[in-house]
Every structure is written in C-alpha cells, then in structure tokens.
Amino acid sequence: MGSSRLLVSFALVIMVAISYEPFPWMGVNASNEPTSCYHSCNQTFESRHQCYKRCEELAHKDGYKIYGYPYSTNTRRVLAVLHEKGLSYDPITIDLKAGDQKKPRFLSLNRFGQVPVFLDGNFKLTESRAISEYIATIHRSRGSELLNHKSFKTMGTQTMWMNIESFEFDPPASILTWEQSIKPMNGLKTDYKVVNVTEQKLEKVLDIYEERLRNSSFLASNKFTLADLYHLPNIQYLMETPTKRLFENRPSVRRWVAEITARPAWKKACDVKAWYDKKENK
Structure with missing residues (x-):
C-alpha cells in the first residue's frame, strides 16, 4: 500500500508540474506572446524544429497587413x-505624394507619420528594421535564413554590420537617393x-x-543576411x-x-x- 501511495503521489506531482508549463500546441498564441511559445520549445520532448514551425504557424494565424507606399x-x-520568407501580406496604400501620412487616420497608427506600419493581428510595429528583425525571428526556420541564432559570435557580427548600415551607410545614401531620385519624381530640383x-x-x-568584401561573399558572413538586405532600397535607386x-x-x-x-x-x-494588384488597398 505504501508503494502504491508513493506512486500515485509522484504521478500527481508530475501532472501538476505539466499543467503549469504552457505547451506550444495547447493554445499559446505566438502572435501575442512569441517569446513564450519559443521558450516552451525548450521545455518539451517535441523536436525543437517542429516546435518552432508550430510557433510560426500560430504567429501568422491572423495574417499580416502593411500600411506603406510601394516606392x-x-x-x-x-x-x-x-x-x-515566402509570406503573404495585405498592403494598404498610404500615398506619400497625396499626403496620406499626415492625415488623422494614419497618424492614429503612427504618430510620427512614417511608413511602413506593420500589423500582426492586434500587434503593431513601426520602423522598417525593427519589423524586419521581428519577421526574420518569428519565421527563423522558413525561407532564407536572414538571422543566425545558432552562434553568439555570428549574431554579434551580423548585428554590427546591421548597425553599420544604419549609422554609416544609410545617412549619406538616403540623402543621395532623396536628391537624385525622390526629388525629381516630385518635380523638385536636385541640389x-x-x-x-x-x-x-x-x-x-x-x-x-570594398576591403571587407574582398574576403567575404557578403558583409556579415558568406551568406546573405539582413545586413545585406538593409542596403537594397537605397542601392536600387542609386x-x-x-x-x-x-x-x-x-x-x-x-560584385556584391x-x-x-x-x-x-x-x-x-x-x-x-x-x-x-493585391486586394485590400484602401
């Protein structure tokens, strides 16, 4: 009898412990709590790869919307x-030429009056680089691997080059894009x-x-990452x-x-x- 009671007590303890640990397939909404979903992948016996894929499915359940301008x-x-990442989205056009970004409807989404605004269900993000990192992290096992989460050193190198793009490349590149591409598109004279x-x-x-790319296929490593992708919009115009x-x-x-x-x-x-051509342009 003593042994039986011990076994029953042990089983109850296990059941209670399990009931307090959220499993990714038991209603965790990664769209609202992505960290909880991915954290729980490390607490289960399920394959981590399969668990991450399940978190991605939950995160994208409500679809994505982008308030932006295609130029x-x-x-x-x-x-x-x-x-x-091979993801779908619904675009909502904010016509910058028409001044849509200054209208109350859009300012209620982003008080700074800047595109894009990204919606994942009820979750909202602004700032293109923050949005990009969010998508690349949530969908880490899908499509191109734009961020490396396996090595702290590799991730550090990627982050360094992403910051170099933001603080060293983007300021002069954006000015040159504005002066030589955007101004003429809007009937203004280039200075x-x-x-x-x-x-x-x-x-x-x-x-x-040039010095870096002599020894590396891409900026952060020998693979294409967000560090390279971030440069594309200004380069395309320039x-x-x-x-x-x-x-x-x-x-x-x-070559790069x-x-x-x-x-x-x-x-x-x-x-x-x-x-x-996409629907939901309003």
Missing part, C-alpha cells in the same frame, strides 16, 4: 523580408552641391566595404543615378551589389504593379 525605401525593405559633398562621405564607407560609379569603381562592391539586387525576393519587393 518607399522603408516599405520595400520590409517587403523584401516577407518575400525572402548638386549637396550631392558632391555627400558622395565624398559615401565613398569613405564604400572603401571599407544604381539609376550618377552615384552608380561609386559602386562600380570598386570590384568587390560591384550585382548579387544582392538580382535576388528574386528583391525583384518582387520592387514590383509596384504587384502591390496595387
């Missing part, structure tokens, strides 16, 4: 990530004095890139301006640009017709 560099950055000064700044950055020569005059940079701009996901991200 916007920041909107295209997020679209590229979605296409690299060539600004272009000349800013090109000198970009050249210094590209010299460092390759249609005189600034193109700064990239072409550096053999390793030229040709490779990343040829990616099918990026071509889809730049397809303006595809954006407007």
